[in-house]
Amino acid sequence: MSNVLIVEDHRTLRSSLEQGLREEGHTIFAVSSATEGLLLTRTEPLDAIILDLQLTDGDGLTLLREIRKSGRATPVLIVSARDSVEDRILGLDTGADDYLVKPFAFGELLARLRSLLRRGAVASEAVLRHDDLQIDLMTRKVTRQGEEISLTRRLLELLEYLLRHKNQVVTREMLARDVWKASTATWTNVIEVQIRELRIKIERPGWSRILHTIRGEGYRLGDPP
Incomplete structure (x- = not known):
């Protein structure tokens, strides 16, 4: 069904969530640290993230900021024992899509996850992305690593x-x-010039190469060939 990342430091809860969500048909990635979680957000096509705030190597909000800074709009459900109104506001303002206070019923988590996945499915139709590059087709806004890129029509x-x-x-x-x-x-030279200009825009110094020239064939935007 969907690819779901669980970032939860409590082993028993993490295992329980992993088992329950697998039984619902989801593909699960389950880790205990922000470092592992951040790596998976960069390497796996995730549909939703379930995020604890107290992790083995830091605070979940820091991970959430990194995810949003990179331009990824993957729906995030925070699950935390921090139950104050201020904590919930902070989590949502940092970029979470929902906030569930521990302890919680598994059925409620499932319902909230289904809601996030529905919203994510609608949003994904309006956004094209590769890694940290994305176009919002509604606003025509282009970003990479969270930075807006200005392009001609x-x-x-x-x-x-x-x-x-x-x-x-x-x-x-x-x-x-x-x-x-x-x-x-008629347009071969123009195409080559435009490809070169686009590459300058989306491959700034320090950014990885994503637009590849395939000799004798054409061009390929994506992972290294």
Whole structure:
């Protein structure tokens, strides 16, 4: 069904949640530390995160800030014994989508998780992303590592096309036909210039390479070939 990350330092509760959610058909990643959790947010296609605030190597809010800073909009459900109104407000203002106070009934957690997954499914239709790069198709806003990137209309159309074909080789013929609505012979040089300009925008110094030139074939936005 869905990929769910559990970041919970209490071994018994973590195991119980993992077993219960697996029985519901979800694929579960369960860890006890913020470090492990952050790594999984970067390497796995997660649909939701269940996050404790008291972790083995720090505070869950720090992890939540890192997740949101990277531009990831994965729904997050905080589960915590911190039950004051101030704690709940802080968690939600930091970027959580919901907050459940311990102890809780497993049925209530399931209901809240289903709600988050429904919201996430709707939101994902309006957002295209690869790793820490994303386009919000409603606002036409492009961000990477949480930083907004300003693009011309044509570069935005080009990036959207590449993201819709993520991890696939896109030929110049495809770009000419589908983005420029023209013949390849006329637009080859223009395409190369626009690809170069887009690469400058989305691969700033210190950012990883995500737009690859495949010699003799075309271009590929995604993981290293």
